[in-house]
Amino acid sequence: MASTKRRRSKASKPKRRYRWLKFLFLLALVGAMALAGYMAYLDVQLRERLDSRQYQLPARVFARPLVLREGMAMHPDELESEFAALNYRKQKTLTEPGAWTHEGMNYRVWRRDFIHADGREPAAMVTFRLRNDEIDNLRDEDGQRIAEFRLDAANIGSLLGGGDDRNPVRFKDIPPLVANTLIAVEDQDFLNHFGISPRGIARAMVANIKAGRLVQGGSTITQQLVKNIFFDHKPSLQRKINEALMAVLMEIHYDKGYILQEYINEVWLGQQGARGIYGFGLASEFYFQQPLDTLEPHQVALLVGLAKGASYYNPWRHPQRALKRRNTVLELMREQGLITQAEFEHYSAKPLGVVKGGVTAQNPYPAFTERLLSELRPYYSYEELRTTGLRVYTTLAPSVQKLAEESISQGVQKLEKDRKIKANTLQAATVLLDNNTGNVLAMVGDRDPDYPGFNRALEARRQVGSLIKPAVFLTALERPEEYNLATLIDDAPVRIEEADGDVWMPQNFDKLAHGQVPLYVALAKSYNLATAHLGLDLGLQNVRQTIRRLGVDTSLPHVPAMLLGAVEMTPFEVAGMYQTIANNGETVQPRTLMAVSDAQGGRVQHFRPRTNRGVDPVPAYLLRWGLEQAMREGTGRRSAKRLPSSVPFAGKTGTTNNNRDSWFAGFSPEVTAVVWLGRDDNVRTRLTGSTGALPIWTEIMRKLPHQHGPVEAPRGVEFKEVNARGQFMDPDYCRGGYEIPFSYETHLQPAPECRGRDRWRWFRNLFGNERSEAAPREQMTPGWGNDTERRQYESERRHQMREQLRRDDAETLGGDSSLEPLELPRGQSTEVDYRGVPVEEAQPVGPALEDQWP
Template structure:
């Protein structure tokens, strides 16, 4: 009976166990099926995300590549600035791409491989000599002579700040020391595990138990990559499980090289405002301004150390903490044989060597970038610029931008100190253009060039004062039968009653009227009264049309004060106007954009140079010559002592009412530069154009390379000596006068003092026909200029005649070729002539009219 109960009990227990086992089996099966289904779901998510994965990359912006040419003018300091912008390292012997050396004035440079807008340029070595600021003996690595050699273009930032930013690298571009150090520090079993590392987990548990706190994690590089791509960083058991499962799946589908590549591109390594610094490629630029493949072991150690916590080990905020972490990584590198003990001793004592915080901002040149975005918007959407990884090739010249920034920042501070102006009250802007191409070489929109706020170069519309006067004089010079540079203008008081009852009575700065003065002197010394009389005689509408033909699109008021500068323009617009004068009347549209390519540099869109000719070359040249005199003898003459005399600089000062705005706009044969100074509240600065903007302009132009020698006049221009009344003094008959250029259409009156002095005519005939037998100028085809052979023959005749004539009689034929002409004389108030006084006055100021809009250059 008992045994029967026991058997029944045993059978019942067996059935219950079987049922439980069956239930457990079913549950396990269901769990396995659920897990498999979940794994399939995770696998679909993983593969869909990774197979179609594209980084959302902001557009990369590149400066113009420096092209070295035989005979090119360049300063050593400018060359060093270009190398610094490229992050080229100076070495005793160039040992790798991105390095250079200098022995005396002999240079050797190893260019990096780079994708330009017209194709890839492979890494190569070039050598050259820089003697007297001129490049010569340009040769490649094998010693073959080169006409030119193009370096790679400096990465100057990216467009549209905020969000994740990275500079992805491919696996074959990852330096082995970076990969091996990362594996040694983060995941020593990386090459052997299948996504999760039991050994790593056990090692982390032991370390945490010994420390009594969490000091080490057991996540593999694969798990960390999964976390960075798919999950946030909030700790949870569910997230850890998902990480492990997806890590296993990732290892099933992708090889170790791909996983390591993606981790190196994905890991967060810093923050700059709203901009996240992701990946080792961008971090190398952000912290060291160097490409990843040029980093030294201690720099690599710092970046690998930051992967543990970029905020905690921030090298700018916590340098001691960052250095300790770096040295820990260096110790690991030594332990694993990646560096020697000697190297460890050397690198562990080095400073962190990080660059100034923010130097590699997304927008390091905010003024320039604003204009660049304006040019891009018609062609690319905001989303494309923010995410498509486009390569933007621009016109910015890093060395020119650097010296412009320094000149503006230092110049403003110096003016405030020297002239006892309130600290931080002055603001400034500067624009520099390449004359021939229209390329914007540099742009500064604030006294603090890095400040991304109000861009005064593009947005500050201020009255330009006397900067508008060249348009008045150009209008006159386009009428060669009526006006020329020697035409006498009436610098006399003027009074105009306008329709609204206002009275316009401009004055010269010195409150004096100067009587009859040559046109070019009125321009050089910026006399208001002479300019107003001339403009009214020409017609206000004609002057307005000339301003338009010079490329100005700003609003032009239909009032007489326009003639003296009652028009508001930005520095960028002024630069375009003066560049048209510098180009001999051909306006080239200023541009910052050269080309755009996709992320691989394959599909390229080029942007062509756009030009239009609004002014004939002959009057444009005559105006340029007049503006050269403004720099040499007029309101800009304070710059002449600091600029090379062999360069044809030209320009114009501008000051507005109550000295609110200080301007200087000028150019060399190569570059046009405009500088503006003022206050944002439009209060008085106590600065004129010559005391404020001109010194900064001079400092910029002084350090730039320029073409030396006089500007070649166009066909249709000849130089003739004239007296103070603008009458022709034929050198074959009399001496003296001042030689200035004229259009061949100009008919000059002969000077009375030169008539009848032909006693040497018989002698002149020995060397050719009499000058009076030459066809009159008006019978020559206007605009076609001097016959070169005839001009050469004339000069040779004159030289021979001078050599044969000795003694006092030689003076009948004018000064010896090559000697200085006598200075031109101005009529006195009594009608007698008196020499121009170029020495007895102080540094020129500018003329400001006391009534009406602010307008004039000052001449004390």
């Protein structure tokens, strides 16, 4: 009986094993089927997400591309500033695009491939020479002379970033050193495994134990990419399982190049407020202000090191920690043969080299960007600008912007120190426009140009003082039968009782009345009384219309004080007004926006400049000439010694009640610039236009390149010599007059002292050559072609002007000059003020202004 039980027991054991094996097989089958189903589910999720995934990219903003032209004015400093904005590297021998070199004044530049608004331009090389601050001998890489060569446009930021921001790079554009270093540090088996690497995990553990710290991770690059795309960073077993499964699936569907590209674009490498810095492309610009393909090994090592923890290794907050991590990566690069021992020693001794924190913001030019956004909003939604990666092409000139920023920041500090003004109380703004196109070349809205707060260039509406006066004189010059630059106007006291009982009694800056003065002298010296008399004679409404035709849309008060600047305008509006004068009377609406394309450079929308002919070229030129005299002998003369006299600068100071606002607006033949100084609390600054804004304006214009020589007068203008009474002095019969431009429609009375000096007049009368009592006048429609004799006459006059400019240069440098300075009629002196102190040295007592009204 017992033996029978033992036999049954022995027989039942195989059956039980079989049942267990069958159960385990079925369980495994069910598990495999469940796993397969789950992986199929994960596979659907993976492919749907990756195949339909689009980055949320803010619009990229580009500066205007620098176009090198034969004969173009260019300073070496300006050229190198443009190269710096483009992140071009200086090399001894050019080895790749994005580099430049020079020997003396001979330059060679290798342009990068770039997609402009009008199409792609491939990488190419150019050579040229800077001769007397002009581009000469411009040649392509084949040595052929060319008229112009366009560089690529600098990336100057992004719009409305916030959230995740990145600058994606394609696999073919990833520098080999970046890819190989990333693989060496993060996943040495990347090219061989199928998403997970047990050997890599074991090797990482050994390396970390040897180093005594975390130097390698166990996850593969594929796993890390899956985690970055699909999961948060909270550790859990479920996440690790899903991560491993999806990594295998990713390796099945996508090649190694795509996986590496996506990881390089997806990894988080820093934070700037609400803006996350994702991907090596943007991180390179964020930390070094350089494109990824220009980084050196120690910079690559820092970025790769940050992938382990950008916050922990933040190079600004924890520089020593970041330095140690960078050098650890350099050690691995040496071990993998990516750099030599000598290179390791060289690069590990370098500092971190990151830029100043915050400089590489998504919006490094807040004042300019504010205007740009206002021009974009009618055409693009907030969401489009924030997420679709549009390419926005602008007018900003990086070298001019840098110059404007430095001049404002340093100029304000210097004024506070020199004038004993409380530190950090002065504020400033400036706007620079291209005269011909209206393009905004630079804009600064704060003494700290990077500060993205209140933009004074666009939003600070302040009274403009004497800046409005050119509109009064222009109104007069548009009536050539009544007024010209030599017309005598009365600089006498003005008293007007207004309807509300107030009395308007303006005063001159020197508290003197100067009697009868030529119109251009009243403009150059900024005489308030003469301007008030002239404006009242012309009529307030006519002056208001002139201001409108100069492109000003702001509210204009209908009171006499408007004639002297009781008008509130922003620096941007003032710049537009003076650009019209500089552009021969044609208003070109100032703009920052040139074109917009999609992320690939297609579907381009161009934005054309809006123009309007508000003023005839002849009176515009006459006004310009008067403003040139303001720079030479009037309120802008303080800048004469610092500016080249061979460039015809023109401009006007502006000072308001109690010296609250200091203005200067002026232009060269190419550029209009406006500078404002004041305090946000509107407290007195003790600065006039000539002591505050003018020095900063001068510093900006002094460093910009300009074309030399006088501005060509338009058809309809002729130069004549007149005496102090504005009477024509025929140079054939008498000497001693001032040469002034006049409209052909102007009739001048001859000077009495020139009569009776032509002994042979009776002889010429026989042949019909009797001179008229009035000055000769061209018998043609004003503004149309000149004859040969007239062109020869104007050519001789221009030659005389150049000679005068050269003599003035000699006089400025201490040499002798036979030319006499601008004089007023006898008995009308402005050499001393009411205290007997020379005006040049006089300091105002009480509320002394250029423009003053109760």
